[in-house]
Amino acid sequence: MACLFPLLSPFISPSHPPQEGHLTSPDFKRRKSAQAKRARFPFNQSAGSITESEEDDEEEEEENEAEQEREEGERRDQANTAGERSTGGSHCGVKKSVFKVTCGAINGMLHKDRFASGLCGKSIRTELRWMTPVEFVKGESALEDPSWKNDIQWDGKPLSLLIKSKILVIHSLLCKCKLCSPTAKDRHDQDNDDDCFICRSQGSLICCDECPRSFHQRCHLPNVDDTMLGDNLPWVCTFCVLRASQPWRYPSQKTYQEALTCRISDHLLECQYLLLCLYQADKDHIIVADPCINVRNYTSVIKTPIWLDRVVEKLQQNLYRSVQHFVSDVLLIFTNCATFNRDNAEFCVMGERLKDLFEREFKSTFSIQLQHPTASNSQ
Missing domain, CATH: 1.20.920.10 (Bromodomain-like)
Incomplete structure (x- = not known):
């Protein structure tokens, strides 16, 4: 028997019936810059609301994003291939991309596509924030500690097993990807989820300033208007507003x-x-x-x-x-x-x-x- 209800994107109001392209999102992640504050659905904008300079800036930004995505995609493919080809241990053939990890009493989910090293790549998602492996072990400490490979446990075994099996690949010291970037903006971009917390798809997302959650504007309740997303205006999701x-x-x-x-x-x-x-x-x-x-x-x-x-x-x-x-x-x-x-x-x-x-x-x-x-x- 088919599913009771059809698989439709949430919060599509009958007053705005889906049109071509409305249920798809661009591949870049929405952030808190002026250029990123563009409505997900075109019918929320007037036809002349986008200037030529904005279009040029957007095209350049999308080209840069596409190049970065291509480089990171090649790295992920290399890591995936290494993981699939590895042999020797009971866990060496694992092809998962997300792993439940622990360090003492702390739990989190390690995302392979965000992993770079102990200090680079906020790859472990807890309930409250994204962390690098070193941060997961030592809190706010920024000191190098090689014990993170053994202190972080996956399936009762140290994380070093996944590294040894090349399921997790440590980036080189000369790596120039966004995960290894020293800039504050690239580090800040890792603070939130890459998928919408509600519909679990990617695209143009708005990011909560108090928690790791990200949302499509129309997946959040209440729906988020562009006027609420000024460059200097913090935005907090319903989950955090209620908790506070x-x-x-x-x-x-x-x-x-x-x-x-x-x-x-x-x-x-x-x-x-x-x-x-x-x-x-x-x-x-x-x-x-x-x-x-x-x-x-x-x-x-x-x-x-x-x-x-x-x-x-x-x-x-x-x-x-x-x-x-x-x-x-x-x-x-x-x-x-x-x-x-x-x-x-x-x-x-x-x-x-x-x-x-x-x-x-x-x-x-x-x-x-x-x-x-x-x-x-x-x-």
Whole structure:
């Protein structure tokens, strides 16, 4: 059976139907320079808004980016070939590009295409930041420490095993790639993810100044307008805004019912955060788009269709009055998913997993107090 919902890019509003080229992105990574503040979708700009000098600058920038990408691609291909040809140990034939690594109690994900050496290439992604291997071992220390090869563990074995097997290739001291570049800009460009945190695709991205996450402008909630991205204006994503504001927004815990009765206009941030969590977790897009379009016999089974894109649209159009109305629609998505897929265990499990995530994040986000068992139940 096909996936319950078609694989569509999130947050494409019906008021802006997809046009040719709108669902593709350029290969360069969006950064915080003036030239990088260009809208992802052409219909957000007037026809004469780009001057000839800007076009020339953009062409030159894209040529430079393409050349750098070509050089780095050749290096990655060389490293991949070396890894595929290596022999000798139980881990020598590994072809993965991302590795879960630990150093004591610290966990992270090492990305092979970002790896250069101990001090160059911020290749290890933790929850809070990107780090070089030396930074991962020693925090903010910039001192060379050869023990990083042994102190960082992968699959219970030292990182030196991947280096010895040439799955990880250390760049030469004379390397001139962006990972090894001494310039502050190139180092700063490594502080954020190369993929959109929501849709997991590359392209023109905006980068949070407080965490490693990157986003397409229309994948983030609320959608990000170009006017919010001035050269000297810091931009912070919804995840970081919520984390920073939660202590004073919820000085005391609420009951579940108290949270539901809140006006949604006072809690747009929380609702946007919950929707972003669902979009990010729904890797197969089973609850994203309108199922009535491409799913055969859907309306004969489900009488009240609702999907994630529609919830976003209703939230943006101020059609919800209370948090309860918003929550009811989201929970209806999972009810419909279970009903339509009652004979398909795979999609039922996926729907239950997303429902559990939503309920868990809702309680955490709204600071819901845990229900204490009654005396009779505790005996």
